[in-house]
Structures are given as C-alpha cells and as structure tokens.
Amino acid sequence: MVKSYQGAFIKKETKQEEPNSVSVKDYMATNLITFNEHQTIYEAMDILMKKKISGGPVVDENNNLIGVISEGDCLKEIVKGKYNNSPKLPGLVKDYMATNVIHIDPETNIFEAANMFLRMRFRRFPVLKEGKLIGQISQRDIMRAVRDSQEVNWKH
Template identity: 35%
Template sequence: MLKSIKVRSYMTRHPLTFRPEMDLFTAIERLLKHGLTAAPVVDARGELIGILSEADCLRATLAGAYHDDAHGAVGQYMTVVPDTIDVDADIIKAAEGLLLDQRQRLPVLDNGRLVGVLSRHDVLRAVKAFAWHDTDRGD
C-alpha cells in the first residue's frame, strides 16, 4: 500500500542549499542552473532556517525594480519557518501537504535536522514505482 512508503525512500538527499548571507542573484542563478523552484536556507550549523522560492525571488526583484535597488541577501527575502515534513512520514501525507499548500517541494527533517527535500516529482516517482509493482504482481 502507498501509505507504507516513507518519505525517506524517495526524497532528494543532499539538496542544494543556500546560506542567508548569499547574494540573492547568486541564489537565483543556482536555482535556474539546477532547474529548481525553491531550495532550503540553512545556518552555519546546517540547520533549516528558511526556504527561498521563485516567488520570493520575484517579489524581491519586483520590489527592487520599484525602488531602483535590486540587490540583497537571501536572508532578507527567504520564507522563514517553512512547512516541513518528517523523514518517516508516508507519501500520502506528503502528497496531501504539497497539494493543500500548493507547494512544489518540502524540506525533510529527521529529529529537527535537514536531511533532504521531497518534491512533487519525487512523489510521482513513488506512485509510479508502486503502480509498476502492482502490475508485476498481477493485481
């Protein structure tokens, strides 16, 4: 059953992360280079402190264009206290959270520490693997 599949089995381990002092345009460049819609922001100890999304970047650049001052650091524009999911949560809970909150991805925590990111794409991989497994069993 799909509920028995844990987030840890399909999350992206060692995700791209940003530091709050990183230049916003450097972060935008990295998001584009990696084809991501968002990435976690971590402090010097590697603890999750926020997430920087495409929407955050757009808000920052639009505000900068309006005020003729389009620069700054990731920490100024990131979403603080982002939604997260536990590494041992089931994929169904993850899918519900992604859909209800219209998120593209969620940081994955294990005992409060960032251990990965789960995206909609990752959930679809789990669904495909489950469907393929059922087909193989003849169900």
C-alpha cells in the first residue's frame, strides 16, 4: 500500500507534542526551603514544622547540594536526647543529614523520573544542573505532569 505524500505532510503538521517529551524541569519546584549544615536540629525541626514540609536539601554557601535533612533524621536526635536525659537538641544538621543523595537531571523525562520513584521509594529528588541545586521534583509533581499531559495528549 502506498501512502500519499500529502497524507504524511498533514500528519506531520498536526502532530502534537508527545507526553514523553515532558521533562522534570517543566514541573519541578524551584522556590525551595533549604538548610545549611551548621543549623541545629532544633532549628531544622522548627522550619520543617512551620513550613509543613517533611524534609529539604542541605546546601553550602555556593548552593552545592551536600545533603538532605528529613523528619526522620530529626527524630534520631530526639531519641538521643531522651536517652541522655537532655531536652536540648544540640546536634547539628551535618551530624544527621543524609549525604549520599541521589539527584536527578532537569532534562530527565517525567516517566523515567516516575520509574525512579517506584524503584527507589523516595518522596523527592533534588534537581541539579552542573552540580548546583536548581529545584526539587516530588511524586506529586510527577502525578501533576502526567495529569496535564493526559488532558492534552492522551485519549480518555
């Protein structure tokens, strides 16, 4: 069967962007609450509670990602304080943050990012460009991207 040149031309003209072309940079959060390694765990806990977040990136003065601090990391210090009968929380973020942080590239396809969430069971990934923190992508951001792509590109 032979296809006409005109038919191929029309198909190309009406082609919509495929959902696979949506990348992390299109849906990542960029206005992030960050921490520094010299903050106390108490300060970190206070920020987490006031901002209603469960964790955040730890950066140095040049915005290089050096770790991630989470509610779970803070709980470790609380338990230590109880064990030592010390109500103060003298520990620093650098003593409790995760330092082996898996990050994601801003050009990563959202479906590849979704697969990373399923494989690694993380709630969020820092987004780095040339070693600098530029954003964060969460599972919710991925769901929003898929929902938006479905409305434009997929048949219901």
